[in-house]
Amino acid sequence: MSAKPCRNMEDTLDKHRPGYPRFAALLSSHSSFQTFRRFTRVRMRLILQQQDEIARLEQRLDELDSAESRHIFLGCMRRDQNPDRRQVLQELKVALSEYDDLLDQARTAASMPQPGQRELQNLRNWTAGTASISRKETDYLEMDEDLGSLAGPVDRALTYSEVFVEECTYWLDRLAQRFFPRLKTQRFKITADSNVLLLGPHLRRFSRILAVVAVTLVILVPTTFIPSIPTSAGRVLASIFSAIMFLVVVSFFTTARTVDIFASGASYAAVLVALTTATKGGDGCCCSIS
Numbered sequence: 001m002s003a004k005p006c007r008n009m010e011d012t013l014d015k016h017r018p019g020y021p022r023f024a025a026l027l028s029s030h031s032s033f034q035t036f037r038r039f040t041r042v043r044m045r046l047i048l049q050q051q052d053e054i055a056r057l058e059q060r061l062d063e064l065d066s067a068e069s070r071h072i073f074l075g076c077m078r079r080d081q082n083p084d085r086r087q088v089l090q091e092l093k094v095a096l097s098e099y100d101d102l103l104d105q106a107r108t109a110a111s112m113p114q115p116g117q118r119e120l121q122n123l124r125n126w127t128a129g130t131a132s133i134s135r136k137e138t139d140y141l142e143m144d145e146d147l148g149s150l151a152g153p154v155d156r157a158l159t160y161s162e163v164f165v166e167e168c169t170y171w172l173d174r175l176a177q178r179f180f181p182r183l184k185t186q187r188f189k190i191t192a193d194s195n196v197l198l199l200g201p202h203l204r205r206f207s208r209i210l211a212v213v214a215v216t217l218v219i220l221v222p223t224t225f226i227p228s229i230p231t232s233a234g235r236v237l238a239s240i241f242s243a244i245m246f247l248v249v250v251s252f253f254t255t256a257r258t259v260d261i262f263a264s265g266a267s268y269a270a271v272l273v274a275l276t277t278a279t280k281g282g283d284g285c286c287c288s289i290s
Helices: 020-029 040-067 071-075 083-110 117-130 156-179 201-225 232-253 258-289
Strands: 035-037 147-149
Touching: 020 117, 035 117, 040 083, 156 201, 201 232, 201 258, 232 258
Parallel strands: none
Antiparallel strands: 035 147
């Protein structure tokens, strides 16, 4: 079980001193804020340099092998007494190890997903509004194409749900401050800073519940109204429309591959077809009895 979040004001972002202490606390408050540069261009430059270094050593090794006059040295490594070849092989070992590390690190950086624009805008608003971090040191937030998120793949359904809750919270907070100035709404957020809106743990849970309810309605509502449609043609059209809506929701709110979308659509369509067929059978049974 996860630890119960603290509710005290001293446990919010505002307890940290302005500058990097508070900026680091902001980044750690939500995984979606953990956005950094990939340095793709520099990584490619280093890989190209290391690749050329290995190619140079490879060429040097071939030259040493071609110039070797003692064939036994080429046929038995244990008897190879050529110091230049041993040196080149050792350098190749180190260079290849560094090359592999560069490739692995570049692959990891390239696999980082793009950060959400909402989180980026939140960070930009905070850095511009507080002015507690040097502008030159926050310019990286404007390099959209080179930014990667440590949060992993984005849950779009939850993201849209959080956006909706944040908008509602923002306007409700403004109305509350206007009509009830003494009302404290800080318990719903983790910072009183007006430059950024961060939902507290309770509202995050509510956002997740809201997303689950919305997805549940999309899946189950068609199964409740299709049997009530009196005509077979109407039930078929309703099933087709429901399947299309289901696929649209899956493709819009998830990052599923096309084959996965088709698989989920086929499963959902099978349920709708079974429901429509069962309804037809029930109608036919009633007609025969009467």
